[in-house]
Amino acid sequence: MVKTAVVRFPGSNCDEDLFYALADLNLNPVFVSAQEESDLSDYAAIFLPGGFSYGDYLRTGAIARFSPIMDAVRHAADAGQLVVGICNGFQILTESGLLPGQLMQNATPGFICDEVMVNITNPNSAFTRAYTSTSVKLPIAHADGRYYADAATLQELVEHQQIILTYQDNVNGSVEQIAGITNVAGNVIGLMPHPERAMEALIGNVDGRGFFESIQASLPA
């Protein structure tokens, strides 16, 4: 049976939303404490949720990268398990060096909560292959979502088709309008939009389902 892990850092606040999204697709989610656990080998996919880990008082994700769980996340990434960082999870992955680049304060300072159109720039990734449309509407909710990488890194991102999602309107000033990237191997993704908040018609958006259906299709049976 496929099992997935939702890592809880102190201050994570989208952990439950992720749990429900994964349970919805029968991906058998389990909560894992970032402070108390150190083995993720049982899980086919590992999710780092949104929120404000350790209060994010220093710099987003800067404290969380030192959590005991992060060694296990690194092992999982090396072993080819899927690793997904959403919003604060994305920030933790860049801080840990598992993904290149950096997330900075939005170009216009301040938190933005909205739904934005996002282009799927790599429809073949493990996280987008189930989408039938090339653009989707996804919720965003962040103050530090401006993706930055230097020219050489951007060049590599393009060469290895690591840019997965881009904003149609550059809502936070990200370089190349980047909303989500993977590592070179393609098994680690970080994205600012929240597909886990777009799972049901009742709450007004189902465009996040494709993200989790892609993951479902990418996991070993």
Place this chain on the structure above:
Amino acid sequence: MSTTQVQEPTPNEIKDTKLYQAWGLTDAEYELIEQKLQRLPNYTETGLFSAMWSEHCSYKKSKPVLKTFWSKNDRVLQGPGEGAGILDIGDNQAVVFKAESHNHPSAVEPYEGAATGVGGILRDIFSMGAQPIAVLDSLQFGNPDQAETKRLIDGVVAGIAGYGNAIGIPTVGGATNFDATYQQNPLVNVMAVGLLNQADLHVGQARGIGNAVIYVGATTGRDGIHGATFASSEFDSHQDQNRSAVQVGDPFMEKLVMDTTLNAVREFGAHIVGIQDMGAAGLVSSTAEMADKAGRGMQLNLDRVPQREAHMTPYELMLSESQERMILVVEPEYAQSIMDLFKAQDLNAVQIGTVTDGKQYQLYFQDELVADVPVDFLTSAPKMHMAQTKPARLEKVASDYQPDLAQPSETLLALLAQPNVASKASLYRHFDCSVKANTVVKPGQADAAIVRIRQTDKALAMTTDINSRLTYLDPFIGGQRALLEAAQNIVATGATPIGITDCLNFGNPDDPEIYYELAQSVAGINDMAQLLNTPVISGNVSLYNETDGVAIHPTPMVGMVGLISNTDLIVTQNFKAVDDEIYLINPQPAEFNGSELQNMVQGQLSGALKPIDHKQVQAIMEKVQTATKRHLVQSVHDLSEGGLAVALSESLMETPFGAQVELKTPLNDIFSEVPAQFIVSVSSAQQQAFEDLMGTAAMKIGKITPVPELHIIGNDAKEIQLPMTQVKEKYKDSLWQRLQ
């Protein structure tokens, strides 16, 4: 008595210099304390009484009015007097809610004032054992063109966002209004809503002799000392404002305290006797109230209180309003296990005292007894008799305002640009409205926000409402209409109104005219609450909202919750399809007194408000609810500021459609503001059933068209004809541009 580092005035010095007056105690109150204790109170004790007998903690001035609130029906599990009120929503679940003001702190330090307002009201919710599910904010500011207003808005909005977004409770609704009356005294009222499994219900009381008093959460510092007293006085623009009385918030800490408290309730609920947050007047207020409610005494050892600053005195420890702190009273055998839960999250958890026999409230510090007072005396500020006088402005009734509008299209555009009407999206987009993925109806989509309850078919509708223009013209009818407006918002989403909370924002109650306004507003709210079966289950009073002797308009805020039995029944305000018919519900002769139009055209408010016809209002509210329950309507929107003209514009705002409307009245009437009016759209298939249900309560006024144009014709041949692009631009950009 105590040998502290700081030299405190002796009891005799306190009496001779009348130091207690600076802390808000009157001579009579001080004498009463001396009489009851049969000695002079020491420094610490004087501090305890001044905080506990402040209006903010004791409600000594507002109580005669507050106790008139109707707060009982079959749903009420907990009425006023606890952290928050509770209503039964079936399936062994309950909804918990309360509103609170943070006006004074926000005026001085807008970011922290607003942030700690959110933090404080959330603690009130989870201290009952409930999971907070939503926050709403009701904000009142002065002129949006003034630099000071912009500074306050930036700070308040960032503070709410900084705290609410981080703790992960969605900010789903509220309102922002602008009026010169709030220039010096902005209002920040925050409402929080929680979901409770009834088995987890806890209240703030200290039953059981020998039970342990446990302090959990943040350390105690010198911030916010005498915050309650500060909130119980008015501002003077020539004096430095009391910045040290404002607390500083830490949402990360609060999230840990919230999650762990709720875990403790789930795991050890039967052994936790009481929970209370340390809010106004911190440690003294929480512990003394818990002891008093249980009819017990309490002993505290202040050396054990976790401290963030050196050399704190008992006075400072007891009166500090440091945030993110809670008191739990638990059975002694379970104290260690419960404290271990908190310690595992790196939180402080310390037993600081015990529940005692008798009625004394005793504080020990460095092995000395530093305060020893009867607890029921400490919690019972002497009752006040407050004088009331009808304000002079209400005695002379001005003639009715009758608008004469030469260019009605321009008038509509100007109204849509008014700060009270124009879109607030540029402000609320800073608030995370969708975290937890339960928000069904988000800000701007309907008259109230809707949050679903997972694992059920149910949802909760919630709203806050204020219209101080109406309470200014007539405090009683204004109070009625504040509640009615909230109920209209709830009903417009397909929900059944089930109860309210309130924030009563007024000036100095010692002014008999202001006390009259308070009493009349409460009477109006209460009258309508009973008519619509929405008991008043919690609330808050904020008095002394005045600067240099000028008070704000009477501003009662009503926060209401509605229950939706099945999410299928949810209706929003947007028109849904071309050719749907548009109906006006409750057609009535026009009224313009106190309207947005009068404010805009005349720059002032005058005239009488028409008394509310109870039977008629009740019938309309019931019919609208029946129509939504039978799925007869495609959209519902209530009429408020700007009347039918603005409501039509709003129902078109997020659609590609236009509307063609023909009135049987003069065109001016489209700006009339009459209570209990709605517009609905109805598909042709349901038209007959809808008309049969409504009878004369609904009048067909037009149709949704594919052409994006708003076209309204009066029976006087005057007309409004505007492309929707223009309507949308005015509505969406006006406020945002002014605040740049």
